[in-house]
Amino acid sequence: MKYRTLHARQLVAALMPIVLGAVSPVAQAQEVVKIGLSSPLSGPQSAYGEDNRDGLLLAVRELNAQGVQVGGRKVVFEVQAEDDAADPRQGVAVAQKLADEKVKFVLGPYNSGVAIPAGRVYNEAGMVVLTVGSNPRITQLGYSRLFRIGGNDTQVGGAMALYAAKDLKLKNVAVVDDRTAYGQGLAAEFVAEAKRQGLNIVRQEFTTDKASDFTAILTTIRAAKPDAVFFGGYSAQGGVLLRQMASLGIQAKLLGGDGICDTELNRLSSGMADGKVFCLQARVILNSAETGRAFAAKYRAAYQRDPLTYAANFYDGAMLLADAMQKSGSTDPGKVAEAIAKGSYRGVVAEYSFTDKHDLKVSPMSVYGFKGGQPVALASF
Numbered sequence: 001m002k003y004r005t006l007h008a009r010q011l012v013a014a015l016m017p018i019v020l021g022a023v024s025p026v027a028q029a030q031e032v033v034k035i036g037l038s039s040p041l042s043g044p045q046s047a048y049g050e051d052n053r054d055g056l057l058l059a060v061r062e063l064n065a066q067g068v069q070v071g072g073r074k075v076v077f078e079v080q081a082e083d084d085a086a087d088p089r090q091g092v093a094v095a096q097k098l099a100d101e102k103v104k105f106v107l108g109p110y111n112s113g114v115a116i117p118a119g120r121v122y123n124e125a126g127m128v129v130l131t132v133g134s135n136p137r138i139t140q141l142g143y144s145r146l147f148r149i150g151g152n153d154t155q156v157g158g159a160m161a162l163y164a165a166k167d168l169k170l171k172n173v174a175v176v177d178d179r180t181a182y183g184q185g186l187a188a189e190f191v192a193e194a195k196r197q198g199l200n201i202v203r204q205e206f207t208t209d210k211a212s213d214f215t216a217i218l219t220t221i222r223a224a225k226p227d228a229v230f231f232g233g234y235s236a237q238g239g240v241l242l243r244q245m246a247s248l249g250i251q252a253k254l255l256g257g258d259g260i261c262d263t264e265l266n267r268l269s270s271g272m273a274d275g276k277v278f279c280l281q282a283r284v285i286l287n288s289a290e291t292g293r294a295f296a297a298k299y300r301a302a303y304q305r306d307p308l309t310y311a312a313n314f315y316d317g318a319m320l321l322a323d324a325m326q327k328s329g330s331t332d333p334g335k336v337a338e339a340i341a342k343g344s345y346r347g348v349v350a351e352y353s354f355t356d357k358h359d360l361k362v363s364p365m366s367v368y369g370f371k372g373g374q375p376v377a378l379a380s381f
Contacts, residue, residue, distance in 0.1 A: 030074045033331050035060065035318060036098040036127075038091060038108035038118065041083035044209070044236030047264050047308065048110060052132075053081050054303055055311030056107055059318035068322055071329040077318070084118075086111045086209070091118040099125035104333040107317045109133055110310065112153075112181035119143055128333045128340070130317040132310050134258075134282070135185040139357045145337040147354055149313050149320070151282020151363035153182070156257045157189025157232075159365045159381070160280045164228065164255060165197035167367075167379070168278065174203040174226040174252070176217060176241070178233030183209070186257045187232030194230075202226050211237060214244050226252045228278075234259040239268025246272055253278060262308040266373040273370035278378075281309060283349045284364045285377040295348045306374075316347030 037056055039049035060077045068075045080103055084091035091114030098106060099121055106122060106129045109115040115133035122129045123143040131138065132150035139148050164170045173194060177187035184206075191201055202224035205217040218241075221229060229245065229252050231238050238260040245252065254260070254277045261279035266272070286292030286307075295315065299307045324339035325331050344353040353361045368375040 030076060031070070031331060032076050032078055033105070033325075034078045034080050034101075034103045035321065036103040036106040036108075037079060037081040037314075038084045038094045038098070038106060038114065039081070039110045040086035041081065043085045043087075045086045045110075045234055048234070048262075048310070049083070049086075051308040051311045052108065052110055052314045053079075055299070055307065055314035056081075056318050058299060058302055058311075059315040063318065063322050068326065070325045070331055075322075075325065075331065077322070084109055084111075084114050086114065088113050088117050091115075092121060094118065095121035095125075098122075099127065104128065104331075105321055105336070106130070107314050112138060112185065116141070116181055119146055122146065126333055128321070128337050130320065132313050133182070135181045137181070137185075139359050142357075145333060147337075147340060147358045148360065149317050149350075149352065150258075150310065150360075151365065152359060153185035153189045153257075155363050155365065156280055156282050157186045157191075158193035160230070160255055160257060160278075160367075161190050161193035161197055161199065163278070163280065163367050163379070164194065164230075165199055168228070168253070170199060170227040170253075172200045172202045172224070172226045173228045173230055173255070174205070174221045174224055175201060175230045176205045176207060176214075176221075176232070178209040178211075178231075178237055179206050180209050180233065182259065183232035183234075185232075186259075187230065190230050190232070190255075207233075207237065209233060209237060212240055214241050215248070218244055218248050218250060221252075222248055222250050228253040228255050230255040231260060232256070235262055235265040235268060239265045242269040242272050242276065255279070258282060258309050261368050261375055263306065263374060264308065266370060271373055273373060275370070277370050278367065279375070280365060280367050282363045282365055283312070285366045285380055286312065286348070287377065288380065291348050312348045316345075316349050316352065319347060320345045320352050 039052040041049040082094040095118040112133035112135035129146040177183040328335040328339040
């Protein structure tokens, strides 16, 4: 399904002044730039995909209202949103579709398991890609026009292990991952740092990102009597996992990364997140700065709901692209990628300045608990 902001083509056509049967010079100077979106707009992770899409759309509306000029030409942005369903095969098909339709700029994929195989298609097509996929392998592939606009698993998993040991004072932890590139990578980094911090990993189990019954693995975990269960995965499974932990009498806390750090987890757990869940996001606390509060207010006004995990990153991604176009004076993807790589842009979430591998030089981290079913910031570092 495609989403286009403000029906840009129709507006342009309707407003074109005709002078002596020819299009005016002002209208001729206008350029339409498509920004593709690859996110799960259907399936268990659709809430996140819609959140990503709506953050992007919010930015594009603002950019079009501002009347962005690039190299003396007015640029109108359009969004072409595609559903990758968090599925690697569908993600590759989305990438090929965007490439075939000559889209040169893409926000997403959201999932590491999609970003890794789809990245090859985007790279071969010469597209600029801004992804929040956190598996370290994504930027190790060496694609010159791909940038990670969020933290990676090494940063997130390691920071959560530090918090578990130093702040929560935990001793024994069980680990479950969903076998996705994201879940496995996050769990592996958590385990590595947890062991360095002296935590005892009492069990390591795995499930899938389609599972809904965790009774067997939880029964095994219950016998190990952990203080906490670390889950490498998303809220679609994490919420159900928490609910089934309670039904089996497992009093352990649930730990995780950004994939479970939202109101969806509380909803899917039947309201059991308060005091039980601790999660980490690679971002500043939105309410800690005026820019974050302003973004959240704009998002709520536009969509009548709070932003989830990455809406602000996708908003920032569109703004980063526009900024790089203005700095380079071009909408050529090669020149835009060069401007991103060499430059710096202050967004809502972070300072977007990149390493040689195109990871963020500095990725702020924030730990959240839950109160009243809402993620509540506990600490930033």
